[in-house]
Amino acid sequence: MVIILRDNPAQKQIDSLVSWLKEKNLDVHIVKGAEQTIIGLIGDTSKIDIDSIKTMDIVEDVKRIQEPYKNVNRKFHPDDTVVDIAPGVKIGGGNFQVMAGPCSVEDRNQVLEVAEAVKVAGASILRGGAFKPRTSPYAFQGLGPKGLEILEDAKNKLGMPIVSEIMDISKLPLFDNVDIIQVGARNMQNFELLKELGKTKKPILLKRGLSSTIQELLMSAEYIMAGGNGQIILCERGIRTFETATRNTLDISAVPVLKELTHLPVIVDPSHGTGNARLVKPMAMASVAAGADGLMIEVHNDPVHALCDGAQALTPEAFGSLMESIARIRPFAYKR
Amino acid sequence: MVIILRDNPAQKQIDSLVSWLKEKNLDVHIVKGAEQTIIGLIGDTSKIDIDSIKTMDIVEDVKRIQEPYKNVNRKFHPDDTVVDIAPGVKIGGGNFQVMAGPCSVEDRNQVLEVAEAVKVAGASILRGGAFKPRTSPYAFQGLGPKGLEILEDAKNKLGMPIVSEIMDISKLPLFDNVDIIQVGARNMQNFELLKELGKTKKPILLKRGLSSTIQELLMSAEYIMAGGNGQIILCERGIRTFETATRNTLDISAVPVLKELTHLPVIVDPSHGTGNARLVKPMAMASVAAGADGLMIEVHNDPVHALCDGAQALTPEAFGSLMESIARIRPFAYKR
């Protein structure tokens, strides 16, 4: 951490700041120039509150030079984390998986039909929403516990692990048979939820918030890991920008950036990221080329009548074509 | 709602779409031009899923022309809502209130000292965080239930109603003696929480999310009102933009925009909105001039040692000066 002092601070004030810093067990280095004085701090500054220091009269600015996350930091854990989802289904460290299925669970037939289709096409994990975060209180909110039951049925019938979104801590007991618990973009900073998930042993799919920086995503993963659960998959799903041609702007550069900063696997959700079925295939291909460890794709057997997000769902046929394109590109994808 | 069809759709497809729409009890008007055909829908379209229609082959685009919110819509409730917080403390409909206090409750003496100071200066509601959403798991997370107790003590001693943030439904019983329950920016779309709060009779302070549109803020308020609780105060607290000179960009235009669209009172939090104590006063003054129904201001007796967000807290003296400036400007503030 570097503290930049205002011009001509009183020596007494500098001394007082320095002794305050030394109490925190930091190496304090003062660099005095003709015009400016800066203080360099060496040591673990992750618990120092930058804002407190900024308020001091003699301080002009403070800059952090170390990442504020430790457990998820690749610097301290250079090897890729491999998340073990089910027998033979791993993600990360060279293992690539596609999660596919309907946005929301509507009924047993729908789920089974879609699940069979995506399995045949090569998807290894079934996705489906039982609890749906909807902007409008009047929109379909998901089938709830019944939806999870339907997913579990499909899991048992087809031998596919399942992933579904949790929206509130109180529902955690319902997720016992869910293989990956998804934290949606809107809950990425629901810190109480993250703390609870940190106490479980379940793989967690953590989606980037609509307006969350990459560092904030890593800090949210840090919450889960600090609680004891390191089975985390990160997911880029589009950020909010001024552009309106796509629902969100899919930030594919997040893939190589994240893989440099953290050891956790990184997947991409081009369905939510674009909001447009016609863009899912090219963006899925781009994500794979950039080195993603997996994809999450919405597939619906009847997109026109889907109860939510129909505009971005692929038909099983289109999904099959996407999987073929992915298979051809994967061998030549970027590797760090 | 207006549906724009692609060029030269088959009449059969048009007929099928029209009959599907009529099933939803909508007046369907077809406008056929030489180059383009559009379908106008009159009636309650709030439950129609735009995305489903967009996926149809013959549809090029769909545009909603009515607001998707009803309860919070000023069109249907032209009179200002007045939220009744405590005897003699109302907000909205010409009633203006300032909420002030420390970002987080640290100890009994701190809270009492700050509370007395802000009361003397003219604040009518005491704010203080017992549960704190922090980006880092290593940062101070608030005193929890103990923090609420301390606030209640101050409330009893000084006769000031209190406002504090809830982060999870499970904590709701602890908020019995809290006069206004605050939903923070990160929880603005925690829909499960909003639904629960809709069942209470408590005034709710709903903060705009960092990257939430004004319409999304209104939809979140609609969740609460749809549940039966109309005692809602909206709060602008800065949005995330590319600018880094301020922590967020305080969107003061949200005040007149919201007051046109909804009957709910609107306040501004310039402390979080700017992240910088030196900017709190001018932005508080601007908010009042633009017609805000109140302010939420962080005040700390020792900002340098504040356990969180010290950089944006005012000293009691600075707060007193702010209150004087506000008092002078208020009589000339904008009125719709």
Place this chain on the structure above:
Amino acid sequence: MVIILRDNPAQKQIDSLVSWLKEKNLDVHIVKGAEQTIIGLIGDTSKIDIDSIKTMDIVEDVKRIQEPYKNVNRKFHPDDTVVDIAPGVKIGGGNFQVMAGPCSVEDRNQVLEVAEAVKVAGASILRGGAFKPRTSPYAFQGLGPKGLEILEDAKNKLGMPIVSEIMDISKLPLFDNVDIIQVGARNMQNFELLKELGKTKKPILLKRGLSSTIQELLMSAEYIMAGGNGQIILCERGIRTFETATRNTLDISAVPVLKELTHLPVIVDPSHGTGNARLVKPMAMASVAAGADGLMIEVHNDPVHALCDGAQALTPEAFGSLMESIARIRPFAYKR
């Protein structure tokens, strides 16, 4: 275009609006519902000023349903435009080209050395800046006319066409021997410049502005085409968002979106788009996978001492490796 009227407008006002619209040679269709009246306009509305209509008392909102661009619109010109740069060097319609070279021209040896290296690696067009837009007046501003001379020398020696950026109309005569005139992101809406370029017969490389929507990019291309020059290559080079981990957010979805909306070729500049040499390769690969018609890459023989943008330049070795990766992915790239 659809005009949504306020509740209960006077018939006289409706009549007056309708006759005003009919004067503009538009088909006017009135759709009257119980609660709301809308007016549908069929015909060429590209010259109607939406804002004028919005100000009318009886109008609540106006929505455009047709794209405001014609010449660049794929609807009216379904076939891909192929831009002919030099004998054997075409771009678009299945033709893929890589433009590479230093950010700014520094001296003759540098340019020749880099040009030879990128040619050997497979680049077909040499890029280099003679006039450099720099945020600071104290930063290196480019060699100017001398820089263009050096580029032309390299062109003659190596038989490679060259691309360089123009910053002001007055410099146009200097670009006679430049094969592609580049309009930089900051000049994308320098309309006087676009008009002048529309009068030339030169291929134009039009870069998307930092905060320009895809529609604005197309409108700027429309300026050039309206002037008579249809030889336009569009370039995605990153947009400004809240994320700071990368210099800009490279919007790869712009590639398939643009290729759907327009017949013009679309390339990507991952060097400026990310600002980070380590991200150039994965993002170049992602761009190609998504269907880009070409790439623009910064290469420098001595990136550490580059006079501008060194952080994002590749060494010739790294560029060679990138070209190999691109060659492997290209056959499997997305096609509309």
Place this chain on the structure above:
Amino acid sequence: MVIILRDNPAQKQIDSLVSWLKEKNLDVHIVKGAEQTIIGLIGDTSKIDIDSIKTMDIVEDVKRIQEPYKNVNRKFHPDDTVVDIAPGVKIGGGNFQVMAGPCSVEDRNQVLEVAEAVKVAGASILRGGAFKPRTSPYAFQGLGPKGLEILEDAKNKLGMPIVSEIMDISKLPLFDNVDIIQVGARNMQNFELLKELGKTKKPILLKRGLSSTIQELLMSAEYIMAGGNGQIILCERGIRTFETATRNTLDISAVPVLKELTHLPVIVDPSHGTGNARLVKPMAMASVAAGADGLMIEVHNDPVHALCDGAQALTPEAFGSLMESIARIRPFAYKR
């Protein structure tokens, strides 16, 4: 400037970097910790290219700690600049002025009529566009030289100084009788234009770009001042964000931030900043409360038929009412 080195750099590499830095006449201070080494640079680092240093193998990151602008920096010129526009018309240093008039000059009668009205209401400077930057090539582009003539007529008749926008260097000679030359948002980084304006002695009104940071605005002002012209007025006019309820998000916090960083006067344009006539008054009042040195307001005698931006223009009556509100608030506005 602070350079953060990667872990365990070779001493030889450190030595080489240090000697390179010393060649630039900088004081170099090495701070070595157990885990991390940082280098502090004291002296004038405004000409050091951060990006070059970032590319070095041993460098992890570089942080600038001094502002990159000097001439416009309040640190070096603590007193407010007062821009002298015409006899008795000054702006800055406590002098407040309102510029008002039509978006674009349409004809002589319109301009005279509006000019008289705004003068009566208290505006001291007449605005009007002769050259108009329009997104569409098919939109009205302004009357050009004829428009300037009409403005000059009004100036002579009413004794009001005039302000009008320049779009290209080649038109500079036409602006001889224009009192303030406006650089529009889209040209804020047209550096060639800024350099030319730096050579004139005219007051310049520099508008903030739609997606320009406050620091970039100051760097553009630095271009003009570095050329020798210090008569600069800065103008906040809204930035591009994700919000669509207003055309732009008017960043009123830019007023106090700018007044802290620079000695130049700062005005606000709420007409373009909101794009909505109903929001102009509250936002003008907010701007004044926050300490703006002036306002720029669009007024039209017939907003419904205005050839551009009619939706945001006030009628002369509404402008009169705005001026009265401003007059009441001004005495109590924020002062640094």
